[in-house]
Amino acid sequence: MYLSPLAAASLHALWGYLHPALDHIVRAPTNNPAKAPAIDVSYHIGVHTAVYNYFTAQSDPPGGPPHPAGLSAFPATFAAIQNDKGKASGADLYEQLDRYYADVAREILLGAPADDSTLVHYLVPCFNRYSAGAQSVSRxxxxxxxxxxxxxxxxDRGWLRLADVLDAVARTIREDDTREKVQKRLRDRRTEELQNPPDRVVPLTALAYRRFRIEVVDPLLSAPKLKVSKGGKKKRPPPTNTDKPPLPRGRLARAVKELLESKGGDEEERARLAGELAIALRTVGIKVDHPLRKKLDKYIPPGQR
Structure with missing residues (x-):
């Protein structure tokens, strides 16, 4: 695609140039969900150039950066300029990309089948395709x-802040701890941060995974709210069959139960789907002590645990 000199003139112009590339990488159909389709080499180079030009063109106002002393009488004006400069130095593009991933993830949720028996079969390749696209976009x-x-x-606005590192590692280190143990604590702490609201700046792949958790996994894990009677008490629906244990209330948990307890079919394929779903839940930041993760983690191949 031809790189217009105006592509770096504003966020709107830059996004208009980037958007077709992102759609091709993240949304385009592919026969291999584990690999995102590539864009043309010249377009790839053009994107790099446009982003670079946007950063360099917006980093300082014409004539160089304002000096604080010259704006000492107008602190609010100086703060506004510094804020705009920060936005133009990447925050605006980062936030736009976050909104893009939110839209893609919501599309995935809306496309989910109504039948619980096919939900896992739908979700696993969708996540693999989304993940492959996110990794390609990050590059x-x-x-x-x-x-x-x-x-x-x-x-100190990133994934792990100084206080997090102190809590997760520094205060728990023992003399006999190996380097691997310390690194594992840091990895676990980073995974926990994906559970937090999207207020921390994280690498672009983690940004995509956090959105997938918020827009897809969390709604599927959540249980429906109980209906409230006129007297203000919550009413539980009557059991349809008292001879059977109650089904899990979260839709994804019900789908996993149906997958693992279904009779007949390919048992190896069921184990593969369960293992890949476990990896997906781990990747997007579902905590290790979540009941569904506990149920699924044993299906992860030993080399990927």
């Missing part, structure tokens, strides 16, 4: 990772 927009995400981490 495509690596400049955003290196120059915005890295700066946010340096400013």
């Amino acid at each position: 495509l927009l690596n400049y955003l990772n290196r120059h915005y995400v890295k700066r946010a981490i340096d400013e």
Whole structure:
């Protein structure tokens, strides 16, 4: 695709240039969900160039950055300029990408089948396709990772803040702890941070996974709210069959139960789906002590645990 000099003139223009590439990488149909389709080499180079030009063009106002002393009488004006500069240095593009992933994830949820028996069969390839696209986009927009995400981490606005590191590692280190044990605590703490509201700046792949959890996994894990009677008491629906144990209330938990307890069919395929779903839940930040993760983690192949 031809790179217009105006592509870096504004976020609107830059996004208009990037959007077809993102749609092809993340949304385009493919026969291999584990691999995102590539874009043309010249387009790939054009995206890198456009993002670089946008950052460099917007990093400072014409004539160089304002000096605080010259704006000492107008602190609000100086703060506004600094805020705009920060936005133009990557936050605006980062937030736009977050909204893009939210839209894609919501489309996946809306496309989910109504039948619980096919939900896992739908969700696993959808996540694999989404994940492959997110990893490809992260490579495509690596400049955003290196120059915005890295700066946010340096400013203690990132995935793990200093207080988190102290809580997760420094206060729990023992003399006999190996390097691997310390690194595992850090990895576990990062995974927990995907559970938090999207207020922390994380690498672009983690940004995508966090949105998948918020927009797809969390709604499927949540139980429906109980109806409230006129007297203000919550009413539980009457059991349809008292001879059988009650079904899990979350839709994804019901789908997993049906998958694992179904009779006949390919048992190896059921185990594969369960293992891949377990990896997906782990990847998007579902905690290790969640009942569904406990149920599924044993299906993860030993080499991937």
